[in-house]
Amino acid sequence: MLEFVNFYLIPGLVLGSIYALGAIGVTMLFGILRFAHFAHGDLMSLGAYVALSFVAGIGFPTILALPFAMVIVALASVGIDRAFYRPFRKGPTIIVVIASFGVALMIRSLIQLFWGVEITSYVQGIQRPLVLFDSLRIAERHLWIIALTCVFVVAMHLFLTRSRLGKGMRAMSDDADLARVTGINTRAVIAWTWLIGGGMAAAGGVFLAMDTQLNPSIGWNAILPIFAAAVLGGIGKPYGAIVGGLVIGLAEELSNYPWFGFDPLLSPGYKSGVAFGIMVLMLIFRPSGLFRGRVL
C-alpha cells in the first residue's frame, strides 16, 4: 500500500500537476484565439532554462528562481504573439497553427544555442526524501510542486470568477464576436491570456525539470499528454484542463503499477501511449470532454 502511495500515487499527482499547468494555457488560448498552440511545450522548456540561469548563474534556490522564470516567459509569450501570431489572425486558423510549430522549433533551437544540448539539472547529487509518519516518503520538491500548483489553481479560479479581466476572458471564450461588440477590450484580454498561459507554462516547465532533468526537448515531449489533458477536460475549460491534467498524470503513473501479479500492468516505455489512448477515446466517444467544452 505504501509502495503504491510513495512510488505511484505521489509521482502521478506531481506529473498531473505539471500537465495541468501546461493544459490551462493550451485550453484558454484555444478558447479565446481558436487555435492549438503547439509551441506551448517549448514555452515550458524556456521557463525551465530561464530558471536554470538564476539557479546556476546567480545561485538562487530553484523555488526563488520560479517567479522570475514565470514573469520572463509570460512577457516573452506576449511578444511571440505580437510578432508571430497576431499578423496571421485574420487569415485561416491553420496558418497560426503552423506558425506555432515554427515558433516551437525556434524556441528549442535558441535554448540549444544559449544553454547547450547537454542534460543537466538544478541540484546535483542525491536528494533525500522527507519521511512522514515513519513510512510516507515524499521528496521535498514533490511537496513544492503539488502545493504551488494548488496555489496557482486557486489564484486562477479567483481571477476568473472575481476580476473584471477574468470574467472578460470567460466571456471572450464563450463568444469572441459578442465580446467585441459588447465593448470588452479584446486586445487586453488576449494579452492577459498569454501572460497567464505563459506564466503557468513556465511553472510547469520548472516543475518538470525539478522532477527530472533539463534537456532542450523537455517541454516538447510533454505536449502530447498536455493536449490530451485539454481534450479530456473539454477544450476552452480551464477547470477541465486541471482535472484532465491530473487524470492523465495519474493514469500514466498508475498504468505501471503491478495491479495483477508482480509485473507492471504496462511497461513504463508505453507511458505516453496512455495519454494518447485516452485522447483518442475521448475524441471518439465524447469530443466535448468531461466539462462540455468546444468540439474541435
Next chain:
Amino acid sequence: MSLLEARDLTGGYGGMDILKGLSMTIEAGAVTVIIGANGAGKSTAMKALFGLVRLNQGSVHFDGADITGAEPETLVRRGMAYVPQERNVFPNLTVEENLEMGAYTINGDLRPRLARVYDLFAILKEKRRQPAGELSGGQRQMVAVGRAMMMDPKLLMLDEPTAGLSPRVMDEMFDSVLAINDLGVGILMVEQNARQALAVADKGYVLASGSVRFEDSGAALLANPEVSESFLGG
C-alpha cells in the same frame, strides 16, 4: 442636430456590396424602426452604423463626432449599444456577469447600474446567479438588452429583439423597449413585425436592396398604401 447621421453608406462583406448608398438620420430620444423584406440589408445597415461592416464609401456621425470605422469599444464609451439578433448572451457566464460585461469599460462600482437593469427586468434579479445559457429565449433577450443598458446609452440598437419569441413574450419585450425609451434612450430597431413596430415608431425606414425606399413617421408609413401593399403584407 441629429444624434446619428449616416451618409451614403456603401459596403458589405467580402467583395459583395450589400448596402448601396444608404443614408439615415436618427434623432435623440426617438424610436426609429427599420423594416424591409428579407435580404434588403436591414441587419447589415445596423451593423454598418456600429462599424461591423466593411465600408467602401460613406460616413457615420454620432453625437457630433465622426465614428466611421471606429472600434466597438469606442462606440460603447460614446453611448451606442448594439444587441445582435442571435447568440447575444454569454451562455457560461451568470446573468449578473453578463450584465457586468456591458459596462466593461467602467472602472468602479457597478451596483447602481445593475440595480437600474433589475428595475427594468425584475426576473433577472431572481436569476442573477444562474448561467445565462439556462434561461428561456425571452429571458435571454432581457439579459442581452439589460447588458446593453449597463452603459446608460444614448442610442440602443436592437436587431430583431422579438425574433423567435412567443406572442405574449413579444408584447412584453415591446413594452420593455418602450419603457427604456421613456427613460430618454433613443431606440433603433430592426423589426420583422413591421406593423407593431411602426405603430410605436417616431420614424420608420423601409429598406429595399441596400438603400432607403421610404422614410417617414411610423404613422405615415402605415397609412401609405404603397408601403402597406409591398412591405406590410397588404
